[in-house]
Amino acid sequence: MTPSSLAVRQDRLEPGDKSQPRLNDADTIAKEIVEKLTYSIGKTTGAARLHDWLEATTLVVRDRIIDNWFNSTIETRRSQAKRVCYLSMEFLIGRLLRDAISNLGLTDPIREALARYDVELDLVELLEPDAALGNGGLGRLAACFMESMASTGVPGYGYGIRYVHGFFRQEIVDSAQVELPETWLKHGNPWEFERRESSYEIGFGGKVTSIEENGRTRFVWRPAERVLAVAYDTPAVGWRGNHVNTLRLWSAQSLDPILLDAFNAGDHIGALLESNKAEAITRVLYPADSHQAGQELRLRQEFFFSSASLQDIIRHHLAQYDDLTNLADKVAIQLNDTHPAVSVAELMRLLVDVHGMEWDAAWTITRATFSYTNHTLLPEALETWPIHLFERLLPRQMQIIYQINAGVLREATQGQGFDDRTISAISLIDEGNGRRVRMGQLAFVGSHAVNGVSALHTELMKQTVFHDLHRLYPSRIENKTNGVTPRRWLHQANPGLSKLLDETIGPGFRDNIEEIAKLDAHADDAAFQERFAAVKRENKERLATLVQERLAITLDPGAMFDIQVKRIHEYKRQLLNILETVALYEQIRSLPHLDWTPRVKIFAGKAAPSYVQAKEIIHLAGDVARVVNSDPTVRGLLKVVFIPNYNVSLAEIIMPAADLSEQISTAGLEASGTGNMKFALNGALTIGTLDGANVEMLEHIGEDNIFIFGLKADEVARMRAEGHGGQAVINSQPLLRSAIDSISAGVFSQGDPGRYANLMNSIRDRDWWMIAADFRAYWDKQRQLDVLWKDRGAWNRVAARNTARMSWFSSDRSIREYARDIWKAGPGAR
């Protein structure tokens, strides 16, 4: 398509028809819902099932979003505002209906409209499947950022993959995790719009040739395979619906759905092979968040969505400006971890090979356009790809990476006089491990800004993974501490607390979360503390009901709800929590006359299917739960539950119900954490290590209101270097020793002593995660919390202070910082 034909198309874009403003009263909405039911779904109100009501309601809400969506898009174009493109392999969105209704302020009229037909809004909302297009922290952050970009008026475009199967469904069978496929699209998806006109060809494999053109060598990539990327758009609504952004997810389709030659020759299966192979690219989300999968399909996914997004960005840009030299002034592209890092090479290819730009000019633009966020320092999670695979799949991008590398290494040697060791640390090619491309290095050198996600994590990035690149480019790394959206994680998840806030400090906190600080003045007020505690109690009852229904376990809402929910990983140390649980169990049994604080230990989270130790930890939690819950001597004092299938919707029920939040990772290993923020915002106390954003939470909440224990990051590093082992510590800690001995003897594994031999031996031998090393400090801190629990006023005061002091951890603040410091975009930039 020529730029001029696109220009004609833009002229036809007009703001939504304003002649008939939509009314939002219950009468109008009821009428519209029935219209949708009748004419879009083909059902009478009598025949409609709950699913039909969900669809009709969604369509009515969607209509209201679309007007503002058009207006936002048109306004961005009219004002020539800079666009922010957030490239992320994952968007862990959860349900959308309640979020949209609440952001649009339609909760009451819709509830009333549905009630007229005896339909309950809450039940309708519960039917919506979770969009689980992500693994955990990184994907959920992307979803919070989409919401905050819309709420703060940043013109944002999320780009990702429309997986047919999102994150697997977890069932627990005999205490062990079983993975089942997830089918969120089973009933269709009323939020998305297929955009067949926005589709791009994505190549793989083939050869690179060169042609001489105007005295210049031009490289031409002739891919052996081509796949079509088709766009699906979902509107992302911000607070009060004022600004609506777009989440554009790519779906892979075959260019030739059926190979006619093969089909006509009678090879009916063979005729479909190609289309199956193409569609496989977006069929399923990789469920590993800690180990690189290293499979070809994963690299195909990464390139597929990177190339489609860049082609789309360039096409949009050319349609508006007809010039690529100002790309970096009008577009910022954020790389959410290294999964889209191949974009750096692909943008260079598009600029140089396809659009004929000079290499140096293209490189300047590329660097000015991209920025990169790192989300983990775990060596096993850092992405690298074998050169032979990369070269076979992406031959031209590989050449470009070599050329980028040559430039960077020249700068390092000639400009800075770096030695050989430093050069090999900086290189985009790891020569040590059978030659691999390092995606972190590629993202780093291709970006003008590189950020970590908490202050500590950013410092550690400078000292460890990017030590030498940081020396070469000392002003490139900066910090952007994560945040969470208060709309989903406070207004919607905790309506009781939100209402109490309305009544106590006024509703201003809904527009400006900083106003929540006004709550501090009420934290000492005994009457307020009672009301705060009553809300918490209701939320705990809601969770207890869910546990009763799903697990047939009765929980006492009067007990302390002590909760650890997150992906299962050794560094997150669910095992430390379980060991403390076993030790507590044994202590209560041997000293039942003491005045124990009643506790419910709640766990939830998924293990990567191939992560053996993580699966053993889940198994152990279930085994411990079975024994503890059936032991009459601890009845009323200790319960243990593992809630299956942790996801965004479950988190919305769990976070507001917590008294105590467990954030106990081995210091230096949790990049930030965001669950820690959701819990504290909802008035849970935190027991945690000085890791990730806990460090900054301590600064904001104050040391009297957060419960920090254990080794610090530098101490962990030192002890690891000195070859710390667990056995000596275990010998000196009778409680820990007894817990490990009981587990090893088969007390919890139906007499099978071998079941947890690996887990227990790993603590005795290497104690890599400092479980033995931190046990005593953790135990002591827990007992301090037991004492605090008994002073109800004191506990509630601390809980209220947590809510009051968490406003800085709003993702609105994170987004404003990205917009100001990295993207130079958003309301302030105009």
Ligand code: 26W
């Ligand atoms: C290549 C396999 C793979 C897949 C995903 C490796 C690593 C990842 C993610 C980077 C893991 C992740 O989700 N990291 C989390 O990001 C959150 C948002 O910044 C942080 O709050 C968490 O601390 C961090 O573990």
